[in-house]
Amino acid sequence: MILQLRTPAKLNIGLWILGRRHDGYHELLSLFLPITLWDELRAEVAPELSVEYTPAHEFANDLVLQAARKLQQRLGIATGAKIWVRKQIPVGAGLGGGSSDAAACLLLLQRLWGRELPAQELAHCAAELGSDVPFFLHPTPAIVRGRGERLQPVQLRFPYPIVVLYPGFSISTAWAYAQLRQVPPPHRVAPPQEWEGVLAEIASAPEQLPRYFCNDFESVLLPHYPMLGELQRALYECGAAYAGLSGTGSALFAVFRSVEHAERALQLRERLPGAQAFLCHVLEGGS
Numbered sequence: 001m002i003l004q005l006r007t008p009a010k011l012n013i014g015l016w017i018l019g020r021r022h023d024g025y026h027e028l029l030s031l032f033l034p035i036t037l038w039d040e041l042r043a044e045v046a047p048e049l050s051v052e053y054t055p056a057h058e059f060a061n062d063l064v065l066q067a068a069r070k071l072q073q074r075l076g077i078a079t080g081a082k083i084w085v086r087k088q089i090p091v092g093a094g095l096g097g098g099s100s101d102a103a104a105c106l107l108l109l110q111r112l113w114g115r116e117l118p119a120q121e122l123a124h125c126a127a128e129l130g131s132d133v134p135f136f137l138h139p140t141p142a143i144v145r146g147r148g149e150r151l152q153p154v155q156l157r158f159p160y161p162i163v164v165l166y167p168g169f170s171i172s173t174a175w176a177y178a179q180l181r182q183v184p185p186p187h188r189v190a191p192p193q194e195w196e197g198v199l200a201e202i203a204s205a206p207e208q209l210p211r212y213f214c215n216d217f218e219s220v221l222l223p224h225y226p227m228l229g230e231l232q233r234a235l236y237e238c239g240a241a242y243a244g245l246s247g248t249g250s251a252l253f254a255v256f257r258s259v260e261h262a263e264r265a266l267q268l269r270e271r272l273p274g275a276q277a278f279l280c281h282v283l284e285g286g287s
Helices: 063-075 097-113 119-129 133-137 173-182 195-204 206-212 226-237 259-271
Strands: 003-020 026-046 049-054 080-086 142-145 150-153 162-166 242-245 252-255 276-280
Touching: 003 097, 003 133, 003 162, 026 097, 026 162, 026 276, 049 063, 063 080, 063 097, 063 119, 080 097, 097 119, 097 133, 119 133, 162 226, 162 259, 195 206, 206 242, 226 242, 226 252, 226 259, 259 276
Parallel strands: 049 080
Antiparallel strands: 003 026, 026 080, 026 142, 142 150, 162 252, 162 276, 242 252
């Protein structure tokens, strides 16, 4: 029997780095939005654990395989699984594809093996795999704090078309944070704590997004990658209400009022070899 599960990408709407923690991680604040850009996992019982990617890809740190091994150990079982991952979410783009796949692996193998961890233990297991992995266990709009593990789900109806533009190259998260340490970002005032009011305002008027949200990595990374700055400006020229870097990049995203303007922005992928563009929407309550 083969089971399958699709799992979404996410966008960081705003990303503030608020300081360095004692454990070496950075304290951050962000609004995570799951979007309709999907990877798909399939799995069947097998003697051993194995993972196969389409398109073919080899990861130095395969989070899906790590997730499978960790769950196997936590459940105390020897059963294996053959896992297939069909990737649409670009790798190294700040869209959370690897974390999303790892979370989906945990959920899918629990079903496949007929055993489940208690919810709190599953969340802890996910956090050990990576800061963003817990979010994808229940992908719904959320304010994210800490190193990414403190999640506050929020109500947000955000019906606007979003273009995700992958420039054809990846940016290492570790490298991006290293640049942040060398050139601290300018001081940014975090949005007010009255999130309910802020979210209601951007839901009715996405043009207000720049008033409340920014990504501290833009001032650090865009000088290294001038093309990203050019694409960001081009997205605004196409009519974007807001355009920015997702996470540590390399993907940009833009929010539009109309599908017509969004479709015009999709043509920007022709400017770079290997670039991809996706027309997406926000998932209000997960997949």
